[in-house]
Amino acid sequence: RFEGSRLVVRPNGGKPQFFEKGAPFKPTPAQLAAYAGTYTSDEFEAVFYLKVEKDDLMIHRLRFKPVTLDPAVRDVFTTSLATFHFTRDAKGQVTGAIVNAGRVLNMKMSRSATAK
Secondary structure (H helix, E strand, O other): OOOOEEEEEEHHOOOOOOEOOOOOOOHHHHHHHOEEEEEEOOOOOEEEEEEEEEEEEEEEOOOOOOOOOOEEEOEEEEEEOOOEEEOOOOOEEEEEEEEOOOOOOOOOEEEEEEOO
């Protein structure tokens, strides 16, 4: 149910969780560049290449067509297959991402600044 401008959810009648609508995130190409790079996961042996193409952040994977990452809120992007929550260090630099895709949850990926 809504209380004012926020949504209140009580899973299984338990402790309430509160959600507020966030401001839309419409990053510029310069802001998108902070996310570009090569992302790797040792755990899943996965490699993703994120590149800025025109006004979009694109994910490139071997043997797959490029896919647009749609901004949701700052540091969170979605596709039809996955959600990327980007992580930052104390200086505010993007250092990696946590990816949720279907049954794969919380896959930690490290970022190197260059994308191939």
